[in-house]
Amino acid sequence: MNSIELFAGAGGLAMGIANAGFDHRALVEWNPDACQTIRENHLRYSNGLPGCVLYEGDARTIDYASLAEEGVAIVSGGPPCQPFSLGGKHAGYDDTRDMFPEAVRSIREIHPQAFIFENVKGLLRESFASYLEYIILQLSYPDLARSEGEEWEKHLARLERHHTAGARPDEFAYNVVFRLLNAANYGVPQKRERVFIVGFRRDLGIEWAFPEPTHSEDALLRSKWITGEYWERHGLAMPVVPAKLAARLQRIATNGLGLDKLPWLTVRDAIGDLPDPQANPRNGARDHVFIPGARTYAGHTGSPIDEPSKTLKAGDHGVPGGENMIAMPDGAVRYFTVREAARMQTFPDDYVFHGSWGEIMRQLGNAVPVRLAQVVAAHVHAHLPAP
Template sequence: MCGGAGGQALGLEMAGFSHAAVIEIDDWACKTLELNRGQNGPHGPWPIIHADVHDVDATAWEGQVDLFAGGVPCPPFSIAGQQLGADDERDLFPRALEMIRQIQPNAVMLENVKGLGQRRFDDYRKAIVAELQAMGYDVFWEILQAADYGVPQLRPRFILVAVKSQYAPYFVWPEKLSARVSVGQALHHLMSANGWPGAKAWAQGADGVAPTLVGGSKKHGGPDVGPTRAREAWKKFGIRGSSIAEESPSENFPVDDPDTLPRLTVRMGGVIQGFPESWTWAGGKTAQWRQVGNAFPPPVARAVGQSIANALRMKDLPENTLASTPLEAVLKN
């Protein structure tokens, strides 16, 4: 549910899952899904459903699904918003729980902004856990940093995983990678694509993990890296964040000029999010950037998806590996 531009779905596919449905309401995000994974898409078709999740009859998949996954809207819990939680009309956790109850999958994966992990939402999380437990699931949650799984930006995300009780002893969170990917490593070839002579030096200077990309909402935010603080952070990576470029810097673009810095393109933003370069983004620049900035990084979905798949296969845990602690135990402590 809430498939967006396909980041979570793509990562779960990489983890070995095939999709029974990819549901999304936004017109441009659906167009992006169609361009990449429609019947004529270059990467093979997904069963894309362009609809409001409230209008989808979930009973069609009852007892036929291993994993129910989704990126429920983040405004109810975002620090950038009013943090209304359950009082926000955009809160789709109740609908997700309703669909889970109808479908009865073996596992659930829901992601949101890290704000949902805050103390002020303890009661809300406990209510979600209680409902899932009543359905026969053991529940786990964690705040994962995308940078720990090969994504060249921080992007902390709240991840909730629930598995039927018989699979719970086999679930562990994915291990962090031993090294992080820097912005320079990820984007050097794109920065140099049009012959910019300063690309190599730029990449050497951009040797850290990027700040979290933001895309804004339909009401707020345009094609830029975000507010003043975010722009200042990107400036340290040699990026001008006031707008998004149409293409990579040309061979005539200045070198070593602090007042004339290169800008990110939509494709570069997609790579920062962990999408393949070949992913096509639909819409005008604002619509494209909104999809990029609001996406869930595919490498993170892949890592968590592999852990879920291992649990469903009841794969024995490696020696000296501690099983994850169910969410209710964490809350009790």
């Protein structure tokens, strides 16, 4: 099944979709360093086939219809998230960086069987509620385009009237759902929450729901503080149980919580086999170089090594934030190396990143975890008709 990826970044979403069985015919990305990262890993996006083309440039200049000549099962992408980011200026629909209009145009011109778009948790902020509805309705009825000079609120009202009037049998439209997913619940060693928007072309008559979580925090707490399996697996003595967890652990033990899921993966689970980059700078691991200068202050405390990491962020001016540090049990902190951060995002160890340290960490901070993308995309793939 052919696919097209917009706003590909470093390729996390695109790789997960390829791993799920789709063959990318085109990737679209404007950042030169991210494009070079994709070039250096190009065989990962089309099951080893040479047919995947990288378009380096502004998505607004792409003729999407020309990309659909061979038939496209799915369009995917992460429209730039700065307008809705919790760390940004929250300009939203007034921000020229909002690329959701381009996502809608791609659906209008390509007519794929399905699409997968993802964005930051901030998209669900109450102040953006009307605009989120606007996004969903545009994706539901992509042919009902915004007229030149029409204010978005007027277009929203027109979409609402069309939606409540009921769909016509011959109408080109999509059934669209969205949900906030925590990557840790799907086997990613990172508490990263992202909004996924998934749509299926209505004429296909597909019934679909988001995949059920496979991992849980209760299961991790059980393995750490009830069975002790977590510490035994890592060859460590079990620490004293934190007093603040006593009541919750009692509920977990009494009610059998966490028995139906795998434990959340922690930073230690993800990087425990890598050598200490500070103690062993010539460790031979790709991109596993110690970066000095990490320090803590209010709101900048790092990710405890025995929990999933905090959400990796792109940072400002090439400097990652406190979420990009490991916090050791003794209180020491250091920055994740590139390889460690890549593992937090479930990129394979032989994946090559291009750019300075700050630029690579920006690419990683903006990426979708490969494993999360694969889980969602595989669930979509399983429901599409065979080609």
